[in-house]
Amino acid sequence: MEPETYVVLRAPPLPYYLGAGVSAYAEGEQHPNRKNLGFFDLLWVVRGELHIGENGRDWALGEGQTLLLLPDGEHYAVKPCDRETVFYWVHFSYSGEKEVRHAPLDRFQQPFEQPFSNPYEIRLPYRAGPGGASEGPKLLRELVRLRDGNRTAAFWKEQALLLELLRLLEEGEHESRSTPAIRIAEQAEAYLKANYQAELTNGKLAEALHFHPNYIVRCMKERFDRTPMDYLHEYRLEQAKLLLVTTDWSIAQIAERVGFRHVPYFSACFKRQAGVSPLKYRRRYRS
Incomplete structure (x- = not known):
């Protein structure tokens, strides 16, 4: 076919x-x-x-x-x-x-x-x-x-x-x-985006969607090629980039705002994804 x-x-x-x-x-x-x-x-x-x-x-x-x-x-x-x-x-x-x-x-x-x-x-x-x-x-x-x-x-x-x-x-x-798996993955995506600032786990996501966590993980990998926690991690870093450019908040404030509880861990994750530290990233867009 x-x-x-x-x-x-x-x-x-x-x-x-x-x-x-x-x-x-x-x-x-x-x-x-x-x-x-x-x-x-x-x-x-x-x-x-x-x-x-x-x-x-x-x-x-x-x-x-x-x-x-x-x-x-x-x-x-x-x-x-x-x-x-x-x-x-x-x-x-x-x-x-x-x-x-x-x-x-x-x-x-x-x-x-x-x-x-x-x-x-x-x-x-x-x-x-x-x-x-x-x-x-x-x-x-x-x-x-x-x-x-x-x-x-x-x-x-x-x-x-x-x-x-x-x-x-x-x-x-x-x-x-659309398949049932794709629909579940898109529901999970919407929930993660709406609640990314909170402490989230696969278990909490499963409780919210009323499906087994292993099933949700499979659905997310099929639809987005990422686990729910991988998707959440990348989305948090994207929101951090936006805040670095649009606010004067400190790195610690931004880290907490997007769901990271430890600033050194946030900075390490950000540099690994963006290639530069949060402070250097902010300086790109400042005169």
Whole structure:
């Protein structure tokens, strides 16, 4: 069985909306052949069936199904439509790092060293559906409506609608492939983030989630490639970086605030992860 394919966009930056439209093909018509467009082309079929291929892979897209054509790909008609077919298309550009990746996707992303980076991997299914049956076409219709309006009034709405559309695709795919183990791991992640300042153990986490600690550890390693305590340790250090830059608190205050009870141990852990002491890290960002 062919593995699922995803397009991973590392944010920042965010995708930028270029344009949208709707195409209707009568029986016997087909999608044009194109290559190296330089932007992503998202297709969303609402009626009929579209026969299209890209870079040697062919699909028959039915109602509610989507395909994300690549900026540097070569896409072409596999065969003409055998009945009336209607689909929306959305063009958007992206100037950051991107890659095509195969499942499984669910692994923890290493934190960035910069304290304000707030990184995120946008994980879009190459082909998906049916999904977002009611919300997706509604967003697409609004994008098409805005196309002929005042540019200044439409700009922010268009960008927001694009991101909402991509959110639908990402979350819909995640929910369809989520397993009990992944859901438990994500519950554990949320609990650790909400309570990272407290003294936490695998036992306390297990009590809060009502699962055996060994099971939670297995789930976290499957989802994040880390044990709960390893995840907690790294998250505490990331919060410490933020406080070093945004406050004048002492190293001891910051260590206690993020859950470390002993300053020398905090400093040793911080240097091992960041490569410099907490004080030297702070000086990077001070004039």
